[in-house]
Amino acid sequence: xxxxxxxxxxxxxxxxxxxxxxxxxxxxxxxxxxxxxxxxxxxxxxxxxxxxxxxxxxxxxxxxxxxxxxxxxxxxxxxxxxxxxxxxxxxxxxxxxxxxxxxxxxxxxxxxxxxxxxxxxxxxxxxxxxxxxxxxxxxxxxxxxxxxxxxxxxxxxxxxxxxxxxxxxxxxxxxxxxxxxxxxxxxxxxxxxxxxxxxxxxxxxxxxxxxxxxxxxxxxxxxxxxxxxxxxxxxxxxxxxxxxxxxxxxxxxxxxxxxxxxxxxxxxxxxxxxxxxxxxxxxxxxxxxxxxxxxxxxxxxxxxxxxxxxxxxxxxxxxxxxxxxxxxxxxxxxxxxxxxxxxxxxxxxxxxxxxxxxxxxxxxxxxxxxxxxxxxxxxxxxxxxxxxxxxxxxxxxxxxxxxxxxxxxxxxxxxxxxxxxxxxxxxxxxxxxx
Ligand SMILES: Nc1ncnc2c1ncn2[C@@H]1O[C@H](COP(=O)(O)OP(=O)(O)OP(=O)(O)O)[C@@H](O)[C@H]1O
Numbered sequence: 001x002x003x004x005x006x007x008x009x010x011x012x013x014x015x016x017x018x019x020x021x022x023x024x025x026x027x028x029x030x031x032x033x034x035x036x037x038x039x040x041x042x043x044x045x046x047x048x049x050x051x052x053x054x055x056x057x058x059x060x061x062x063x064x065x066x067x068x069x070x071x072x073x074x075x076x077x078x079x080x081x082x083x084x085x086x087x088x089x090x091x092x093x094x095x096x097x098x099x100x101x102x103x104x105x106x107x108x109x110x111x112x113x114x115x116x117x118x119x120x121x122x123x124x125x126x127x128x129x130x131x132x133x134x135x136x137x138x139x140x141x142x143x144x145x146x147x148x149x150x151x152x153x154x155x156x157x158x159x160x161x162x163x164x165x166x167x168x169x170x171x172x173x174x175x176x177x178x179x180x181x182x183x184x185x186x187x188x189x190x191x192x193x194x195x196x197x198x199x200x201x202x203x204x205x206x207x208x209x210x211x212x213x214x215x216x217x218x219x220x221x222x223x224x225x226x227x228x229x230x231x232x233x234x235x236x237x238x239x240x241x242x243x244x245x246x247x248x249x250x251x252x253x254x255x256x257x258x259x260x261x262x263x264x265x266x267x268x269x270x271x272x273x274x275x276x277x278x279x280x281x282x283x284x285x286x287x288x289x290x291x292x293x294x295x296x297x298x299x300x301x302x303x304x305x306x307x308x309x310x311x312x313x314x315x316x317x318x319x320x321x322x323x324x325x326x327x328x329x330x331x332x333x334x335x336x337x338x339x340x341x342x343x344x345x346x347x348x349x350x351x352x353x354x355x356x357x358x359x360x361x362x363x364x365x366x367x368x369x370x371x372x373x374x375x376x377x378x379x380x381x382x383x384x385x386x387x388x389x390x391x392x393x394x395x396x397x398x399x400x401x402x403x404x405x406x407x408x409x410x411x412x413x414x415x416x417x418x419x420x421x422x423x424x425x426x427x428x429x430x431x432x433x434x
Contacts, residue, residue, distance in 0.1 A: 002028045003048040003118060008038040008064070009080070010056050014105070018051070021107045027114075034058045039067065049076040049118055051110075052097070054088055062092055069096040076117040080105055139177045141324045141408060143400065143428055144314040150177075153306045157277075158184035163256070163301045165241075166279040168308030171354030174279035175239060177308065182235040187275055191234035193227050198243035206248050207264060216265025228261055231274035241301065242282030242293065253297045276301060311349040311356065316400055318345045318356070320408050325357050329364060339374050341401060347380045399427055 005022060007029050009015045019029045030045070032038035034057050042050075050068060054061040061079070068077060079092040079100040089100040098117050101110055140151045157164045158181050166174040175194070182192045200208055203217070211226025227236060238244070244252070255261045260271045278301045287293035311318065319341050326334055336344075349355050363376035403413045414424040 002026060004028045004030060004046065005114070006030050006032060006038065006041060006045075006047040006050045008032045008035070008051065008056065008061065009053040010034060011053075014053075014103075018105070018107070018110075022111070022114075025111050035061070035064055038064060042068065042071070047075065049078065049114060049121070051078050051080060051114075053080050054085065054092070055082065062088065062095060065092060065095045065097055074121055076114075076121040078110070078113060078117060138324070139173055139180050141320045142314065142317045143320065143403065144309075144317050146309045146314060147317065150306055150308060153304065154181055155184075157181045157304050157306065160304070161185075161275055162303040163276040163278070165284075165302040165305045166277065166308065167284075167305060168279075168281060169310045169350075169352055170281050171352035172308040172310060173353050174281075174308060175237070177306065178235075178237045178239075178277045178279060181277060182237070182275075185235070185275065187234050191230055192237060193231040193234060193274075194237040194239060195227055196239045198240040201243075202245050202247060205244065206251065209248070209252065210261055210264055212264035213266045216263070220265065223263075226261075226263060228255065228272045228274060229270065232272045234274060236274045236276050238276065238278045240280060240282075241278040242280040242284050242287060246292070246294065249294045249297050253294060253300060256297075256300045311352045315345050316396070318349075319400060320403065321353060321356060322360060323408065325353075325360050329361065331364060334364075334372060336372065338401065340372055340377060343374060343377050343380050395427070399424070403428075 003026075005027050007015060007018055009018070009031070010033050012033070015031050015033070019031060022029045030041060030047070032041055036058055041047075052061045052064060065077060065079075068075065076099075077097040079089060079097045080103060081089045081092070081100055082103050085102070089102070092100055098120075099113050101113065139154070140147055142148070142151075154177060164178075164181060166177055168174050178194075179192060182188060195205075195208055197205060207217075207224070207226075209227050211224050211229055212220050213223050214220055251261070255272075256276065259273065260269045262269055284293050284298055284302075288295045288298055311321075319336065322336060322341070322344055326332065326336070344356070344359075351358070359377065359380070363372055366376040367373070399413075399417065402416050403410070410421060410424060414421045417424065419427075
């Protein structure tokens, strides 16, 4: 799809030149000769960027920056000013413009400006959307006692600066938990730098972590920052640390001990104040026994270990997690009938939360916006287990399903069950572990 530019410029000749040039560059340019037309267009149409002249027949373009920013914080604004208008240009930046150019405009220069500004704008939007999504990922949906321990330890991890090792099978949410710890730590506003050690072996991983100077190896045609550099003041998340080769383990241990390192091919020592969170789905202690992982490194990274249990060991959480995942998939109101809940709780979920999320996404596609039915979950295998028999099991199943239907809201569940909030808490406590 073509990027749409709103060009606000009163000189017809300048407009003509810019429209022709940008049409050739693959943009769609919509023209406004004054602020009145611009305001009408901006209110009714969607644009990817605004090119704004300051001196317009019906007012000062600077005021229009405020109007744009009231409605859209992210859209790139490039201001075009006459020579000698530098103070105006500075003011335009202070009011929220992204860039300014001085007339006569060099079209090629403006095109480069525009491309860069649009790239940054789109990155900002993606980052904002990603952060919004990440904020909704709450790692602790649970009534299970094992997750209570996880929650307590995660809070301790967030309050401290010590290295944390998160263990658990694939798809249990180790990455989600690592981000939660970072966000809730005092480094939460700084970088969260993630590297997956299984995708990059040997020297490739070392290059990513340490960076390099020009000429350090054959293809090193320029200096490159390492992730340790970028994670300074923030958090470095090493996913699948069990897959880190021994040749990288030794220098990495040194970094942890000394908090400084050298880029590949460099002699200069660089300091980095990063906080380490690692994760693995492998048995690292067993790897130490087999000399595949250094014991001294393990001692350094596992000061605090948090284990995420697989979904099959906390099946009582499946209704709550499924509800929450539906909410994240923008389907908070969609009912999950008992038949489907028993299908979901009857399955062992080797891929854990990731698999549950995929299964729900597939079911939503198959349901085409309608109600979810059992046939949308075909392939989950085993039929639902026999209905609970003891009074305690019946009570547990009922409480859990009402809690799930109430989206984990204890007040709502208590009122639906016609018991007090305190009684419901007491019952949940008694039932934990069932
Ligand atoms: N609490 C949660 N909220 C929302 N989504 C979650 C949650 N936990 C896990 N997921 C989803 O499940 C998937 C797997 O999560 P994540 O990558 O954190 O797991 P992992 O244990 O790190 O997996 P792996 O070991 O394969 O790297 C992701 O799509 C993630 O969004």
